Amino acid sequence: MREVAAELASWLAAGERVAIATVVGIRGSAPRPLGATLIATEAGRIAGSVSNGCVEAAVFEEAVAALRDGRARVIRYGISDELAFTVGLSCGGEIDVLVEPAGALQAAGLERVLADKAVVMARAVAPADRAGTIALLDEDGVRQGPSADVPALAGEAWSALRGGMPYASAVRVSDVDASVFFEVLGRAPSVLILGATHVGVALARLARDLGFRVTVADPRTSLATRERFPSADAILHGWPEAAIASARLGTEAAVVLLSHDPKFDRPGLVAALRSDAGYIGAIGSRRTNEERMGWLRAEGFSDDELRRVHAPIGLDIGARTAEETALAILGEIVAERRGRPGTSLSARAPAALARP
Amino acid sequence: MSPNGETGDAAFFARAAAHASRREPFATATVVRAERPTSAKPGAKAIVTRDGALYGWIGGSCAAPTVVREALVALADGEPRLISLASGPQSPREGVRHFAMTCHSGGMLEIYIEPVLPAEMLVVVGRAPVARALVTLGAALGRHVVVAEPGATREEFADAAAVVASVADAHPDERAAIVIATRGEYDEDAVREALATKAGYVALVASRTRAGVLVEALAGAGVPRDALARLKYPAGLDIGARSEEEIALSILAEIVQLRPRGAAADAPETAVDPICEMTVAITADALRADHEGRTYYFCAAGCLRTFLRDPAAALAGQA
Numbered sequence: 001m002r003e004v005a006a007e008l009a010s011w012l013a014a015g016e017r018v019a020i021a022t023v024v025g026i027r028g029s030a031p032r033p034l035g036a037t038l039i040a041t042e043a044g045r046i047a048g049s050v051s052n053g054c055v056e057a058a059v060f061e062e063a064v065a066a067l068r069d070g071r072a073r074v075i076r077y078g079i080s081d082e083l084a085f086t087v088g089l090s091c092g093g094e095i096d097v098l099v100e101p102a103g104a105l106q107a108a109g110l111e112r113v114l115a116d117k118a119v120v121m122a123r124a125v126a127p128a129d130r131a132g133t134i135a136l137l138d139e140d141g142v143r144q145g146p147s148a149d150v151p152a153l154a155g156e157a158w159s160a161l162r163g164g165m166p167y168a169s170a171v172r173v174s175d176v177d178a179s180v181f182f183e184v185l186g187r188a189p190s191v192l193i194l195g196a197t198h199v200g201v202a203l204a205r206l207a208r209d210l211g212f213r214v215t216v217a218d219p220r221t222s223l224a225t226r227e228r229f230p231s232a233d234a235i236l237h238g239w240p241e242a243a244i245a246s247a248r249l250g251t252e253a254a255v256v257l258l259s260h261d262p263k264f265d266r267p268g269l270v271a272a273l274r275s276d277a278g279y280i281g282a283i284g285s286r287r288t289n290e291e292r293m294g295w296l297r298a299e300g301f302s303d304d305e306l307r308r309v310h311a312p313i314g315l316d317i318g319a320r321t322a323e324e325t326a327l328a329i330l331g332e333i334v335a336e337r338r339g340r341p342g343t344s345l346s347a348r349a350p351a352a353l354a355r356p
Numbered sequence: 357m358s359p360n361g362e363t364g365d366a367a368f369f370a371r372a373a374a375h376a377s378r379r380e381p382f383a384t385a386t387v388v389r390a391e392r393p394t395s396a397k398p399g400a401k402a403i404v405t406r407d408g409a410l411y412g413w414i415g416g417s418c419a420a421p422t423v424v425r426e427a428l429v430a431l432a433d434g435e436p437r438l439i440s441l442a443s444g445p446q447s448p449r450e451g452v453r454h455f456a457m458t459c460h461s462g463g464m465l466e467i468y469i470e471p472v473l474p475a476e477m478l479v480v481v482g483r484a485p486v487a488r489a490l491v492t493l494g495a496a497l498g499r500h501v502v503v504a505e506p507g508a509t510r511e512e513f514a515d516a517a518a519v520v521a522s523v524a525d526a527h528p529d530e531r532a533a534i535v536i537a538t539r540g541e542y543d544e545d546a547v548r549e550a551l552a553t554k555a556g557y558v559a560l561v562a563s564r565t566r567a568g569v570l571v572e573a574l575a576g577a578g579v580p581r582d583a584l585a586r587l588k589y590p591a592g593l594d595i596g597a598r599s600e601e602e603i604a605l606s607i608l609a610e611i612v613q614l615r616p617r618g619a620a621a622d623a624p625e626t627a628v629d630p631i632c633e634m635t636v637a638i639t640a641d642a643l644r645a646d647h648e649g650r651t652y653y654f655c656a657a658g659c660l661r662t663f664l665r666d667p668a669a670a671l672a673g674q675a
Contacts, residue, residue, distance in 0.1 A: 029563045033598050052485075206496050209489075210601045315593065317613035323497045324612050331595050331609040338596020344610060346559070346588040 001106075001121070002185050004039050005113045007047035008102070012110070016041050018102045019063035023050050024074065024125050024181040025096030025168065032095075034166045035183045039102075042067050050097055051077070062099045072100035072132030074125050098123055098181070100132045105145050109185065112138050118186045118250070120157040122147065125168065126179040134173065134180070137161065139187075139250070147173050153180065160184050164251065164337070187252045188213050191333070192277075193232075194240045194268045195259035196223035199283065202326035203256065204229050210330060212254075217243030218264075240268030244275055254279035254333045256313070262292075269296060273305055279333050281313040283325075315342045362411040368401050371411055372472070379474035379500070381406050381621065383427035385414050386468045388438070394463035404469075406431055406621035408639025415441070415465055417656025418457045421629075425637040426453070427469050431621035436470040456634070475500040478611070479526045479555070480516075481546045482538035483508060486561050489604035490535055491515050497608055499533075502526040504546075523549040530618020533557035533611045535591060544570055544577075551583045556616020559591035559607060627652070630671055631659035647671075 001008070001020070011018050021038040023030070031052040038048040038056065040063040050059055055077040062075055078094045100106075105121075112119035118139040124130050124147075135145035137157040147153050152171050160167060160182035168181045191207045193200045196218035207214050208231040217236040218224035224235050236243045240257070249255065255272040257265055257280075265282060269292065272280045282292065289311040296306055314328030315335065335342040362371065368384075375382045387400040395416050402412025404427035414423055419441050426439050440446060441457040442464040448454060457465070478499040480490045487503075494501045495515040503519045504526050510519050520526050523546060528534060534550040534557065536543055543560065547570065550558045560567050567589035575584055592606030593613070624637035634655045636642060643654040647667040654660040663670045 029566070202496075206493065206605075209493055209496060210605060211599065315595075315609055315613075317593075317609050318615060319612060321498060327497060327605065327609055327612060330605055331593060334597065334602055334605065335593075335595035338598075340594045340596035342593050342595050342609075344588075344613075345590045345592055345594050345606075 001035075001037050001109060001183070002113055002188075004037050004048035005110060008039050008106075008110055009114060011039070011041060011045065012102065012107060016043070016045075017067050019066045019099055020102050020106060021050055021059050021063055021097050021099045022123060022181075022183060023095050024098045024123060024183075025076075026093065027095075028093040030093040030095050034181075038063075040064070051095060055095075055097075059097055059099065062097075066099045066101050070101055072098060074098050074128065074131050096125065098125060098131060103133075105133050105136060108144050109133075109136050112136075113185050116187050118161060118184070118252070120161045121183045121185065122153055122157055123181045123183060124173070124178050125181050127176065130173070130176060130178055150174075156180070157182055187250055189252045189254070189333075189337070190215065190247075190249075191254045191256060192217065192243060192247050192249065194218070194243060194255065194257045195261075195264060195283075196220065196225075196228065197258045197260070199322045199325050199329075200258045201228050202322040203258070203329060204232050206323070206326045206330055208232070210334075215243070215247060218259075240264055241271045244268070244271040249275040249277040251276055251278035252337075253277045254281070256329060257282040260284065262295075265292065266295065269309065270299060273301055273308060279310065279336050280308050281310040281329060281332065283313050284311060286312060310336070363413050365401070368403060368412055371403050375403070375405070376472065376474070381431055381471065381473050383430050383469055383471045385412075385423045385427060386470075387414050387465055388468050389464075389466035391442075391464035394465050396465060404428070404431075408624065408637055409641065414467055417658065419465055419467070421634055421636040421655040422455050422457075423467060423469065424639065425624055425626060425635065426455075427471075428621050428624040428637055428639075430469050430471040431473075432619040432623040434471055434473060434617065434619075436468070439467050439469060441465045441467070473531075476616070477502060477526065477528055477532035478608075479504050479523055479528055479532060479534040479550075481505060481523060481534065481536045481543075481550070482561075483512070484537050484539040484561075485600040486539075486603050487535075487537040488513070489600040490537060490607065493601065493604045493608055497612075499608075504534075523553060528553045528555040530554045530556050531616050533559075533616060535559050535561065535607055537561040544574060547587060548574060548579060551579065551586055554618070556618060557588065557611050557614055558586055559588035559610070561591050561603065561607070562589060564590055629653060629655045629659050631662050 019040050023036040036050050038050045040046045040060050076096050109121050120137045122135040123133045134147040137143050150173050156169050164186050166184050171180045190213040193216045204214050214232045215234040216229050216232045219239050221237050255277045257268045315331040317328050319325040319328045383404045385402045387396045387398050396414050400414050402410055402414045404410050408424050410424050439453045441455050443457045446454045478494040478501045480487050481504050491501050491513050492515050501516045503513045503516045504523045506521045508519050532555040534555045536546045571584050593609045595606045597603045597606045626635050630652050636653050636655050643660045645652050
């Protein structure tokens with residue numbers, strides 16, 4: 001829903017009735033991920049996509065039907081090889097799409113998204129007569145919706161929120177075994193760059209292209225300029241502690257220390273380790289890092305806490321230029337969030353095909 | 357004077373800019389230290405092209421042949437180097453290559469030689485969202501991005517350096533990477549075409565299953581297995597990428613990691629000047645003389661003249 005939040009907000013504000021279609025199940029390979037959203041009005045306005053054009057026309061018809069009869073529905077679409085070929089999609093997949101009229105609960109979810117608050121939408125997928133969004137839970141623990149007080153549902157929603165990943169689960173709701181899709185609408189991922197260095201310039205640009213909110217902080221006003229960081233969402237002229245304190249860092253946030261200077265590094269690392277940031281990385285050689293770790297241990301941080309610090313920073317891809325270093329850092333931030341190793345995908349190709 | 361008549365910093369920078377704009381590799385040679393007597397002073401600089409031509413002044417015939425040879429080696433291996441030329445014995449220093457200056461002028465020169473290679477090419481096939489993200493991020497990474505897609509326009513791919521109709525039209529070299537992100541349209545042809553080039557990295561954006569089917573189809577159609585083994589699939593590093601931009605990031609990270617290598621010039625063939633015993637690169641404009649069915653190469657006109665005066669005596673070491 002995040003990807004169509006702006007359109008949804010403006011259409012609802014204009015008093016239009018809007019249907020929301022969400023990908024709630026995938027078998028095989030599908031063109032769009034779980035949680036992909038399309039919104040449509042009876043008048044024919046459409047935003048977002050559930051299949052990159054493959055089944056959009058059929059979904060639009062269901063959206064209009066849902067707006068007319070006021071009922072939610074789940075439709076399964078097979079993306080046949082033939083169809084996939086004609087529209088240029090990866091073949092062989094099957095997707096389940098929940099189509100429902102937007103109501104108060106959707107508006108409440110949208111409100112959280114626009115306020116950059118993490119929220120989970122619990123969307124019942126089966127049985128068919130119970131389909132539709134039945135609860136939401138936000139990062140402050142606020143619950144809303146007809147099934148918000150079902151303890152099992154709240155528990156699942158909470159773990160989806162913590163894990164940051166959408167998933168489906170069987171939950172007993174009102175004496176019925178329901179299949180529920182938990183859609184996680186996290187806060188936009190962000191990068192706080194401490195140190196307006198030349199790697200920082202490259203990182204700010206690439207991170208923005210990847211959809212991160214980018215904040216650059218450096219007390220040296222001659223370095224942290226709009227000219228050097230044209231795409232940054234915010235530029236702060238302050239010390240690391242102040243920048244971290246004002247940034248409200250959650251697990252979706254990455255803190256990257258690029259200064260090469262203990263004067264900035266040390267207070268920055270201490271503040272980052274005391275925050276909830278999901279990723280902390282610090283530039284520097286192995287030796288610099290050993291000194292750093294020794295110092296942080298002396299400050300009272302445990303080895304478990306220090307394991308949060310990625311240093312030397314970035315995936316080990318042999319980066320040489322500032323841009324390549326920035327790429328290595330972003331690769332590590334994504335890999336860390338998804339719990340992946342960052343090794344080559346093709347290395348796992350079947351032996352029979354990999355053989356020369 | 358330079359053998360090619362160009363001296364001065366303005367000519368040096370103009371030539372460097374001209375080669376760079378044509379994506380031609382070249383090497384710069386800069387005198388960083390001199391012990392008199394030498395004819396070149398610190399700051400003197402020259403450009404060596406991949407065919408071994410030298411433009412500028414970094415010392416006369418005592419130094420130039422060695423500089424040309426080392427510049428060609430630098431273009432071949434891609435590494436900068438610091439060389440020291442002296443007529444007397446030199447005590448070895450780490451990171452410095454020592455060469456004899458055989459023309460007895462008595463001085464010493466230290467020359468920094470740096471290969472200047474064009475940005476690596478990234479060829480993107482397709483116009484799917486992943487292809488678009490590869491173009492944007494590849495350009496931000498400093499790659500020379502070429503979109504190979506029939507019917508594509510510059511307007512459609514504003515970040516691309518060039519838009520061509522096919523992979524072959526991009527002329528990828530060994531340092532190039534080709535990523536096929538067509539989402540199933542004509543990707544068999546694109547893979548076949550990409551594998552026929554010298555590109556050091558060829559990858560297909562597809563699920564393991566679909567890529568496997570495609571590879572088997574190509575093998576069945578007669579594409580050799582060892583050619584198909586070059587194809588990377590699924591493309592990229594395992595970072596759990598979900599969005600198109602993240603997929604592009606994972607692929608670019610893999611390209612950086614594998615860093616396809618390729619020589620910007622062939623390492624030069626060399627010969628020993630029979631008069632001064634200097635090793636000279638055999639380039640198109642190298643000084644040469646034929647004698648009794650053999651070709652001899654010379655560092656400079658002086659040695660050549662000495663040889664031609666009495667080749668037999670010269671070869672007997674009595675010149």
